[in-house]
Amino acid sequence: MRVLAIETSCDDTAAAVLDDGGVRASIVASQDKVHGKYGGIVPELASRQHMVTILPVIERTLADAKVGLDDIEAVTATYGPGLVGSLLVGLQFAKGIAFSRGLPFVGVNHLEGHLLAILLDRPVAFPYLGLLVSGGHTSLYLVEDVGKYRQLGRTRDDAAGEAFDKGAKMLGLGFPGGREIDQRAKEGDRAAIRFPRASLKTGLYDFSFSGVKTSLRQYLLDGGKAELPDVCASFQEAIVDMLLAPTLKAARDLGATTIVVSGGVSANSRLRTAMTEVGNAAGFDVAFPRFAYCTDNAAMIGYAGRARLLRGERHDLTLNAAATLPIGVDA
Ligand code: KG4
């Protein structure tokens, strides 16, 4: 089944074509230049930019895949969670194509896309432990099957990506901040500053990142003198440590064999090294999607949507965008 997938949940306009042979084309048009000067995503601008980019992105994706709309057999798109104005552009476009061509359509939960993205690159046996770390989410799931996810823990405050982005803003770095901090941290000393690690008394597998953000602010207010790469490396190390601890605990407690890390922050080079080293030493297989499938993309939505379409699932064209959309056993 050849599927066209569309993803516009936040600030990237993305489309992909997938068939029995895997991903035929996957294009992501970033809006970083639009939002960069504001140091964060401006929802109204994101939605307008999607309107400008969606058609060229789809046309280029079809061209890259060397197919035309006539060759597409089903359509899928993200319908939540995310910015409603952004979601609506991709979702309505997808439904429009499905309607005009009489094609089957299914909506996909963005988080499900991230959790399954690894399967685009390699097989992983179910159940696996999924750490989802992005700009909007930081949660742990037991991934039991496509459509069967058990949430084990979540952040109590900021998402890890948000902590990176806010930290970068305080340090006068560009947006999105995670990548900026990651780059500078490469030349820095991880032990230069000891930022506190939050450990929660309740919620075994929960996370908290507001404390580390506050301690960075306090450090800067106090006139901290460390070099920028050292501050970046130390701040990053604190976030990485706080991601590692609950994840390894959950993996041990649940007897998981594989830990899969996904979402934009899974592109972080230190997280990749540390999780792999610590996880492997504890006997777990640790897997990260390739970089292009860590941050937002439509290939992962295509994977999840295609799996659902193949087992006969359909949404009718009244499906609406949902700003919040939990995933659970029926997602
Ligand atoms: O998954 P994603 O593209 O969008 C959301 O669904 O949120 O994640 C975006 C987040 C941003 O907070 C960005 O700073 C972070 O991923 N990010 C990184 C890196 N690359 C992107 N964080 C740390 N290190 C990176 N290399």
Ligand code: ZN
């Ligand atoms: Zn995402």
